[in-house]
Each structure stands twice: as structure tokens, then as C-alpha cells.
Amino acid sequence: MFSMLYMRSVRDDRTARAVIRDEALRLFAARGPDGVSVRQIAAAAGVSPALVVHHFGSKEGLREVVDQHVLDTFDQALAEMTRPGAPGLYDPAATGSLAEAVLRHLPPDSPLPGYLRRLLLDDSEAGRTLFRRLFTVSQGVLSTLSQAGLASEGNDPAVRAAFLMANDLAVLLLRDRLTEVLGVDPFSPDGMRRWASEVIAVYGSGLLAAAPREEEP
Amino acid sequence: MFSMLYMRSVRDDRTARAVIRDEALRLFAARGPDGVSVRQIAAAAGVSPALVVHHFGSKEGLREVVDQHVLDTFDQALAEMTRPGAPGLYDPAATGSLAEAVLRHLPPDSPLPGYLRRLLLDDSEAGRTLFRRLFTVSQGVLSTLSQAGLASEGNDPAVRAAFLMANDLAVLLLRDRLTEVLGVDPFSPDGMRRWASEVIAVYGSGLLAAAPREEEP
DNA sequence: CGCGAGGCTGTACAAGTGTTTAGCATGCTG
DNA sequence: CAGCATGCTAAACACTTGTACAGCCTCGCG
16 A cells, blocks of 8 residues: 555655664663663654664664764764864864864754763773774864964873863763753853853963953954 | 671671662762662672662662762762862862862772762762762862962853863763873873873963973972 | 565563562560 | 561562564565
């Protein structure tokens, strides 16, 4: 009666496999792989639990596919913003914040930040890969800024690059907590502005420098 | 035959209840409450699973007791190092690192840092309480340093305090990852020295300042 | 048309979960 | 001494978990 094409919603032309992957991504990001059952993923995707196993072999297999998918997506975004001539990243006024830059190119309700957060925190192979990649980028940014005379690599370039990266990631890792105590989401436009302002001030001339007058637009 | 006293090991005079609590603390820190079963906790404590429930009502009850225990222990350590006249914390050369200060007063294999890490990351009531407390301390330190002329509160004191706190916590949250890319545990004596050195440099005069010559003792 | 392949489901199973219950043994108290 | 509370265990419960199996339906190809 209904052809395969009509099995999928008119507004959703993804294959069932892709739907499962996307729903798993969303749920894994929110509750972690151990906090979500195959049945819940299947229900969210509107399929039977057995189909999940059919397409991905096992729950662990699904996790690996989602990990790789997220890593690929992230790499793509990263390549786009570190390509020669890309604006912003090497601008000292941008604080070199990778997290901020990536977030900007994502829909506000994207599950990707949450998933990346878990990758960085849980110790998985994909997480280690991601972290190494980020560290390399951080070292590259610092080196470039240094050669341009916009920053110093310090006595311990590796540690300085790690310090800057860790500070950057901290906002992603503690987002909800910071939102609570500050009363503003640090990833919202307003939050980003306020956060970046302080980061620039401290990175620019240290904690001791007197606060310059706030400029009103 | 054997009195109750001899039921406990000669070298361990804790009550069974305390043993269970401590083992739960250790296992929760390592794998998270959801990653540990009541049976595993009981086995680690050398008791039956039913005794865990007998003493704590439920697994959730046990978690709450452990949460409170950790919070109490932490508050005690915090009170000790923020008491008037305590050395170090307000010393600008100490970077005001709370994490570092607390870590120093703990045995190297203590499960407490790991548990605190989870409290900060998972969103539980105890975690929110802990985070608020830390934020208050951070605000206090910044304010004190400011009044002493050792730092500026910046245009946005709340955000600056949050920034400093988040940076501090990032090392705790990403410890394993940082250890991998740097080749040194940032909480080891050597790691602390290298990390603190860069933090002091950046907080002292910003990223741009030329690196001063490394002083050899 | 016939027929195989693949997407897909319903059912079942073994293992592990948190928790309940009944009961044992010990030490304290009347 | 009698009796009771307490610390503790073994067994069983109801439930959820991941996964295997058998079979249905529809499409595409000969």
C-alpha cells in the first residue's frame, strides 16, 4: 500500500538509520550513553529496538558510529574556521575562543555541544582524539599570535596553550552551573559579550590593570 | 565467640556503616553512582547488599549521605584555609588557586577530588550548593585582592570572579586529559609548578608581556 | 511473473538491577 | 536468666537491560 518513501514523514527524508543515529546523539548528549536504553532510543526514533541492533550491531556499535559522526562534523567546522584567511580566530579581540567560534555556527538547540562535553569528560578513545586535536589547534593559535607579535608563548608554550584551551573549555563544561550563579547563559549573545569582555581584559594586561571605562554603543 | 569488636579488622576500626560509605565514595568518584551497583559497593565493603539498604534505606539514600559527607569534609577544609591569617590563598604568587590549595591537604590517592569533580559536572542539589559556595569564595578572594591593590575587579566583577573560578576548576575537570597531552599530571608537584608559573604570568601582565628569564633555583 | 534481499517487527531470554522479606546471632538491659 | 533490639545475611521478587531469533512485508531485479 504505502511505498517505502511514504514510510518516512514528509518533513523528514532521513533514512531510519540516520534518524536512529540523530536521536541517539541527542539522548546521549543529554543523559550519557549509560543513561539511555536501546528501547528509549528506538522509541524516540519511532522504530523497534531490534532495528537499532540490526543497523548498528549493538549499543556499543551505535555509540561508536555517533562518536565518529560527531568527530567528523566537528572536524568539518574546525577546518572551516582555521582555513587560511578565515576571520576572527586569530583576531586578538576574539580571545581566540574556539568554543565560542564553533557555537556560533550551530543552531541554539543543537545537541552537539553537549555531546562534545561528554566526549571531553568521559574517557573514551574519541574523546582523547578530540582533546589532542583541540590542543594542537590551541598550540597553533598561540604560535601564530606569537609570530604576529600579538602574544607571547611564555616560558612554557605547551602549558600556556593548555591553559588557554582549558579556560576556553571550562565555559562549555560548566555552562549550566555558570548560568545559575551569573543569571545569564555564557553562550547567549549577552553572556558571550560579558564573558569575552573580561577574558580580553585579563589576557590583555593581567588582573592588576585598572578597569577601563566601559564603552557604551 | 567473637565479639562485635573482632568482627572488624584490627587495622580498621570503622563501623560497617562507615566502611560502606567510604567504599561508595571511592566507587562513585571513579565510575559515578549510575556506574556502580549496590552489589559492587557491598562486595567492596565486605558486607551483604541487604546491609547497604539496611543502613541507608536505598541506593539514593546512600548517595545523599555520601554527598553530604563530601560537602562537610570540603567545607571543613575550606574553612581552614580561608580563616583569618591563613597563608597562601590571598598571596598573589599563589594564583589564588582553590583547587591547588585543597589538593595540597589531601593524600595523593584521595577519592575526594574525583567525587567533587562529579558533583560539579552532574547536576545535583549538592553540586549546585558546592558551586555556589565556590563562587562566593572566588568573589571574596577577588574582592580582597582588589582592596589590597593586588588586582582589579574589572568592569564585571561577577563575571571576572566566575572566569577565575572556572579556569581554576578546569584543571580538576580535565586533569586526565591534560596529563596525556602535557606528559605531566598538573596536580603533581612538577605539574603544579609549571602550571602555576604560566597562570601567574598571564594573570600578572597578560598574554602579550615578554617572557621573563626562567629563574633556576 | 517469481524470488531473493533487506528493512523491519514481536517475542523471548539470560543477566543484572534495586529492593523486600524472613530469619539468624549477638550484645545489652530488665 | 528472659527478652528484645541491633547488626547482619540468604533468598527471592519484580523489573529493566542488551541482544538473538524467527518471520513478515515490500521493493527491485531476473
